[in-house]
Amino acid sequence: MSPLIHGYLYDKMNIEGKYDLYPIKDDVKAGLKELYDKGLSGLNVTVPHKSAVIPYLSGTDEIALSIGAVNTLIRKNDGFYGINTDIEGLKREVEDTGHSVKGMDTVILGAGGAARAAAFMCLREGASSITVFNRNIQKAEKIVEDMREYIRSYALKAQDYERSGVQPDVILKALPFSEVSNVTKNGSIAFQCTSVGLKPDYDSVITDDPAFYQKLKFAIDLVYVPKTTRFMQLCRENGAEAYNGLKMLIFQAVCAFEAWNDVEVPKDLVREVYEKVESTMRRNVILAGFMGSGKSSVGKRLSELLDYEYYDTDSMIVANEGKSINRIFEESGEAFFRKLEEELIEDIYKRSLEQKGKRFVLSVGGGAVLSEKNREYLKKTGLVIYLKASAGVIKKRLENDANRPLLKGDKASKIEELLKQREAVYEEAGDLIIDTDPDTVEEAALKGERRI
Ligand code: S3P
Numbered sequence: 184m185s186p187l188i189h190g191y192l193y194d195k196m197n198i199e200g201k202y203d204l205y206p207i208k209d210d211v212k213a214g215l216k217e218l219y220d221k222g223l224s225g226l227n228v229t230v231p232h233k234s235a236v237i238p239y240l241s242g243t244d245e246i247a248l249s250i251g252a253v254n255t256l257i258r259k260n261d262g263f264y265g266i267n268t269d270i271e272g273l274k275r276e277v278e279d280t281g282h283s284v285k286g287m288d289t290v291i292l293g294a295g296g297a298a299r300a301a302a303f304m305c306l307r308e309g310a311s312s313i314t315v316f317n318r319n320i321q322k323a324e325k326i327v328e329d330m331r332e333y334i335r336s337y338a339l340k341a342q343d344y345e346r347s348g349v350q351p352d353v354i355l356k357a358l359p360f361s362e363v364s365n366v367t368k369n370g371s372i373a374f375q376c377t378s379v380g381l382k383p384d385y386d387s388v389i390t391d392d393p394a395f396y397q398k399l400k401f402a403i404d405l406v407y408v409p410k411t412t413r414f415m416q417l418c419r420e421n422g423a424e425a426y427n428g429l430k431m432l433i434f435q436a437v438c439a440f441e442a443w444n445d446v447e448v449p450k451d452l453v454r455e456v457y458e459k460v461e462s463t464m465r466r467n468v469i470l471a472g473f474m475g476s477g478k479s480s481v482g483k484r485l486s487e488l489l490d491y492e493y494y495d496t497d498s499m500i501v502a503n504e505g506k507s508i509n510r511i512f513e514e515s516g517e518a519f520f521r522k523l524e525e526e527l528i529e530d531i532y533k534r535s536l537e538q539k540g541k542r543f544v545l546s547v548g549g550g551a552v553l554s555e556k557n558r559e560y561l562k563k564t565g566l567v568i569y570l571k572a573s574a575g576v577i578k579k580r581l582e583n584d585a586n587r588p589l590l591k592g593d594k595a596s597k598i599e600e601l602l603k604q605r606e607a608v609y610e611e612a613g614d615l616i617i618d619t620d621p622d623t624v625e626e627a628a629l630k631g632e633r634r635i
Pocket of ligand 1: 497
């Protein structure tokens with residue numbers, strides 16, 4: 184996303200500049216020198232180089248040095264100078280949501296690079312307590328130690344806690360995850376900084392104990408793909424506000440842009456960038472699967488959760504022809520119906536190329552993905568989710584349904600037979616699979632939302 188963000192900022196702020204990506208091999212020192220010699224005026228540094236570059240810089244600011252990680256390099260006469268805009272980025276995200284960590288109890292989940300940035304942000308912004316929870320307690324303790332060192336060497340030295348931002352009596356603790364529910368205080372602010380819940384682990388979460396979430400007032404999951412993690416979902420279900428890390432990504436970029444170009448990016452432009460990135464990340468969603476797998480009910484709910492439009496190929500065909508699916512089959516046969524379905528799917532794809540604004544969720548009839556041409560068009564139109572259900576569950580769901588022309592006669596054995604024939608094609612057609620057997624519509628829709 185960074186080239187998109189910076190490209191947009193250069194353009195809108197009328198500054199001549201270009202943001203490119205440079206792979207850097209194991210030899211960080213040589214890589215940095217090469218980029219300096221190229222004449223670059225700045226760099227972002229990302230995982231796994233955020234700490235490794237520090238020895239080769241002309242200097243860093245105090246907070247980056249205390250954290251031991253930089254993400255932004257600024258060209259100086261004697262080399263690159265390192266700062267860390269992740270901290271400022273997270274701070275601005277918190278502000279943007281209308282909250283503040285000042286005087287608050289804060290909880291950091293995880294002890295990697297992102298957790299360090301979050302912990303130091305809380306320290307500098309005047310949290311009253313910061314508790315770092317991690318499986319590996321030594322890593323959490325190291326962050327606490329580094330925060331103490333920061334207080335000793337900078338905050339105290341400044342002899343002015345107000346300027347440093349640090350609360351004089353801030354409580355710092357490192358604890359194992361197992362204590363998270365007991366120790367967290369009511370009204371806390373949490374920062375989810377572990378990689379649990381990241382692709383493809385969407386349904387995992389660091390803890391699912393409601394007692395923990397009930398104690399939170401507000402939380403940020405530093406992840407931004409998926410858009411809504413299970414952690415965020417649990418926060419919301421238990422009454423806490425929750426956001427993902429997309430704004431942090433944008434704000435860290437804005438801070439780097441400001442440092443490189445010595446400008447201030449107006450708030451309205453930051454909002455525009457956010458909308459641009461959000462819409463770039465959004466994809467249409469196509470739900471495929473057998474009759475009774477939940478395509479329409481889950482599709483409608485998913486479209487509400489995502490704020491997308493909702494369409495369904497069967498309903499579109501019925502509207503175009505002015506006849507029910509049953510009547511089309513009876514009067515014109517299955518081949519005719521398949522032709523209509525193919526034409527419609529091609530047309531939807533073509534229209535999606537000019538699509539502006541809202542994305543859509545599209546449910547396709549159970550036989551649509553049997554056509555290779557349809558599969559190709561659908562994959563180009565958006566993310567195809569196969570809603571999987573077993574024959575037993577489908578039979579129950581369709582028990583009282585008389586609108587399925589392909590299931591006339593012995594419904595139960597027709598379901599079994601057709602599903603057996605089709606299952607492999609459904610799996611091939613789906614970019615991902617959601618098993619709807621155990622889920623309510625709401626649960627399946629939420630699973631879908633997390634994967635997009
Ligand atoms: C069909 C499924 C139906 C409909 C038509 C054919 C199929 O859609 O398109 O009856 O071949 O599986 P739903 O899956 O939405 O019921």
